[in-house]
Amino acid sequence: MDRAELTTEQVLKRDIPWETYMTTKLISGTGLQLLRRYDNRAESVRAQLLDDDGPAYVQVFVSILRDIYKEETVEYVLALIDEMLTANPKRARLFHDKSLANEDTYEPFLRFSSICTMSLNKYLDYSCLAHNWPLFDSSLLLWKGNWFIQEKSCKILSLIVSARPKYQDGVIANGASSNSKTKLTTIDDVLKGLVEWLCTQLKKPSHPSRGIPTAINCLAALLKEPVVRSSFVQADGVKLLIPLISPASTQQSIQLLYETCLCVWLLSYYEPAIEYLATSRALPRLVDVVRSSTKEKVVRVVVLTFRNLLSKGTFGAQMVDLGLPQIVQSLKAQAWSDEDLLEALNQLEDGLKDNIKKLSSFDKYKQEVLLGHLDWSPMHKDPLFWRDNITCFEESDFQILRVLLTIMDSSTDPRALAVACFDLSQFVQHHPAGRVIVNDLKAKERVMKLMNHESVEVTKNALLCIQRLFLGAKYASFLQV
Numbered sequence: 001m002d003r004a005e006l007t008t009e010q011v012l013k014r015d016i017p018w019e020t021y022m023t024t025k026l027i028s029g030t031g032l033q034l035l036r037r038y039d040n041r042a043e044s045v046r047a048q049l050l051d052d053d054g055p056a057y058v059q060v061f062v063s064i065l066r067d068i069y070k071e072e073t074v075e076y077v078l079a080l081i082d083e084m085l086t087a088n089p090k091r092a093r094l095f096h097d098k099s100l101a102n103e104d105t106y107e108p109f110l111r112f113s114s115i116c117t118m119s120l121n122k123y124l125d126y127s128c129l130a131h132n133w134p135l136f137d138s139s140l141l142l143w144k145g146n147w148f149i150q151e152k153s154c155k156i157l158s159l160i161v162s163a164r165p166k167y168q169d170g171v172i173a174n175g176a177s178s179n180s181k182t183k184l185t186t187i188d189d190v191l192k193g194l195v196e197w198l199c200t201q202l203k204k205p206s207h208p209s210r211g212i213p214t215a216i217n218c219l220a221a222l223l224k225e226p227v228v229r230s231s232f233v234q235a236d237g238v239k240l241l242i243p244l245i246s247p248a249s250t251q252q253s254i255q256l257l258y259e260t261c262l263c264v265w266l267l268s269y270y271e272p273a274i275e276y277l278a279t280s281r282a283l284p285r286l287v288d289v290v291r292s293s294t295k296e297k298v299v300r301v302v303v304l305t306f307r308n309l310l311s312k313g314t315f316g317a318q319m320v321d322l323g324l325p326q327i328v329q330s331l332k333a334q335a336w337s338d339e340d341l342l343e344a345l346n347q348l349e350d351g352l353k354d355n356i357k358k359l360s361s362f363d364k365y366k367q368e369v370l371l372g373h374l375d376w377s378p379m380h381k382d383p384l385f386w387r388d389n390i391t392c393f394e395e396s397d398f399q400i401l402r403v404l405l406t407i408m409d410s411s412t413d414p415r416a417l418a419v420a421c422f423d424l425s426q427f428v429q430h431h432p433a434g435r436v437i438v439n440d441l442k443a444k445e446r447v448m449k450l451m452n453h454e455s456v457e458v459t460k461n462a463l464l465c466i467q468r469l470f471l472g473a474k475y476a477s478f479l480q481v
Helices: 018-023 029-038 043-067 071-087 089-096 107-112 117-121 133-141 147-162 187-203 211-222 226-234 238-244 251-267 271-278 282-292 296-309 315-321 324-332 339-358 361-371 383-410 414-430 434-440 443-450 456-471
Strands: none
Touching (some): 043 107, 187 238, 211 238, 238 251, 238 282, 282 324, 296 339, 315 339, 315 361, 324 339, 324 361, 383 414, 383 443, 414 434, 434 443
C-alpha cells in the first residue's frame, strides 16, 4: 500500500515484535511490560492506564521513537500517540510532566517529521559528531520520511508545543530544569523548525490533498505563539495564505477556509503581518468570503479580523470602498446565535461609521455611489465640490461614472435615478472632456430611456443631462435645474 494513504486504523492492525526489541536492548523490561498492558487493548482500558501512569507511557513512546528506526514501528508508535491525543487533546500535557524533566520530548518528532534543518545543524559540530552519530545518521535517513510519518509528527508536535506549561520555578518548557547540563531541543528550535516545514508544505505539498490542510490546521494552533508569528512573517509565509481565502462550498473546503481565516485573525494582532496584509489582496478576499458565507464560525472569525484591522493604516477607508458597511447591515439582519459575533458586528458598524465621517468629501461621495445609496446630499449641488474633485472621477478608468450608469440600468429608486442623471450632467459641465467621455461610455442611450420615466424628478434630471450632452460644456453652464 502507498504509505501516503495509510490511516491510523490500518497501522494499528500491525503486530509489533516488542519482545525482540527488548532482547536487543532497544526497549527495557519495564517498557515491555507497559506495552503489553497497553497494546491492542480496548479504548477504555487504555484510557485508564493513561490516567494511572500517563508519563511512563509517554516516556516509553518517546524512547522508542528515539532509539528504533524501523519505519513500520515508527508509524505504529506515532499512530498510538495520535490516537491517544485525538481521544483527549489534554493528554498532550503528559509530555511536560516533571518526571520527564531530563527527557527531550520534542526532538524525535522534529527528526521524524523532516522538520529538522536547524535541528540537524546542532549535530554538525564535529567535536560532538561521534557522540551523536546514531541520531545524525537517522536524521539523514529520515530527511524525506513518508507522508504518514510527517503528518502525524507535525500534528503531535503542534499539540505538545501548545500544551507546554509556562516558566515556573526554574523549569523550562521542554521539561529540563534551567540549570540542567543536558542539551535539549529548545522551544525556539521547535517552533522555527515547524514554521519552516509548514511553509514548505504550503509552497510544495508532500501530499496532493492533505499537505495544505495539515499545514493550515497546525498553523492555526501555533500562530498564537509570538515566535511563530515572527518566523512565519520572516519566511514570507503570509502571502501563502492569501490564495486560500476564497468562498467555499464543501464541508472540507469550508474547514480549510475557516482555519485559513483563523490564521489571518491571529496575524492581525502582529504589526509586521498587518503591514503585509495591507499591501496584499487579503482584504478584498475576506470581504468576498463574508459576503457569501453562511457558516457562522467563518463569518465570526472574518468579522473579528475586520475589527482588529479597522483602525490600522488605510484599512478603514478600504473597507468603506469595498462596501463593507452595507454588508455589515445585511449580516446584522440575519439570525446569528453567537453573541460575540453580534457584538463584533455592532463594534465594526460603529467603527465604519466613524471612518466615513473622517473621509474627504469625495471619499464620502464615492462611498455613496458605490453603495448605490444616492440622495440629494449637499455635495451633489455644490459647484465647489465638482470643481475641486472633477479629476478624481478619472480614477480606476472612470469607475464612479460606470457605477452611475449601472445604477441607471438597474435601480428602481426614483431618487437614485434622478441623482445619477444630475451627477452625470455635472460631470459633463465641469470636465473639459466630459461630453466625449460620457458618450464613449454609451451613456446617452441610458439617459434617454429615463426621459419617459413615471417620476417627474427623474425625467427632469434626465432632460438636463441630455441637454448638456448635446450642448457641451461651453453652453451647459446656462442650463439650470
